[in-house]
Amino acid sequence: MDESIPKESETIAARRSARLAGKIREAQGILKINPAWWSNGPLEILGVIFIFILNLYLVYPFFGTEAPQTKYSGPVIPFLSKIIEYIGSPWGITLSFAIQIVNILFFLLFPLSFYLFIKRITGRKISAFCGVLLISLPLRPFSGLRMEGAFIANEGPHIASLSIIPLAVYGLLSFIKYGGMKNLIIASLSGCLTALTSAFGFFALSLFAAISAFSEMLLGNG
Numbered sequence: 001m002d003e004s005i006p007k008e009s010e011t012i013a014a015r016r017s018a019r020l021a022g023k024i025r026e027a028q029g030i031l032k033i034n035p036a037w038w039s040n041g042p043l044e045i046l047g048v049i050f051i052f053i054l055n056l057y058l059v060y061p062f063f064g065t066e067a068p069q070t071k072y073s074g075p076v077i078p079f080l081s082k083i084i085e086y087i088g089s090p091w092g093i094t095l096s097f098a099i100q101i102v103n104i105l106f107f108l109l110f111p112l113s114f115y116l117f118i119k120r121i122t123g124r125k126i127s128a129f130c131g132v133l134l135i136s137l138p139l140r141p142f143s144g145l146r147m148e149g150a151f152i153a154n155e156g157p158h159i160a161s162l163s164i165i166p167l168a169v170y171g172l173l174s175f176i177k178y179g180g181m182k183n184l185i186i187a188s189l190s191g192c193l194t195a196l197t198s199a200f201g202f203f204a205l206s207l208f209a210a211i212s213a214f215s216e217m218l219l220g221n222g
Helices: 012-030 041-062 076-091 095-122 125-135 143-152 156-178 181-197 199-219
Strands: none
Touching: 041 095, 041 125, 041 143, 076 095, 076 156, 076 181, 095 125, 095 143, 095 156, 143 156, 156 181, 156 199, 181 199
């Protein structure tokens, strides 16, 4: 009688499961999608370098010029400017020229931080590249407005804080989703730098952070 009892591997349910697993493997082989050629690492690096060179070309006319007079609500820009002034004093770099150099550095940082932010939100490199390329256009309200505010008007601290905000929100979203000390440090340091650069920038960061955190909690990613 024991010989008439089918083994576990010979039951109808086991055979059905085996056939289903085989069909799933076949479907995975058919639907296997190779990564697109524009999403590989070297091409992504070349795209980021291209964006950086484009923004460098836009701010090239402001090299060697003095920064407009303005008031600072935080110590970051004056502190960095003092360091540059001290290092460049043998070449005649004054404080006004040093402040303009700091403004240029923050201007060049914005496309890179914005790229990381969009890439974190969308998960797509091509979307991040197109978004950064759009904000790099020398027109209002894109990079033309940022250049006017940083190098002509007296909005240098606010434009500088705009370059740090994407990093802070990037770290916040990463910490909400995945946790980790690294993401916490990125969010905390970027938030502190924003507050120490511009009070208005910190206010804008608070709004973006609140909206981002609330949306992630609604999506169940917290």
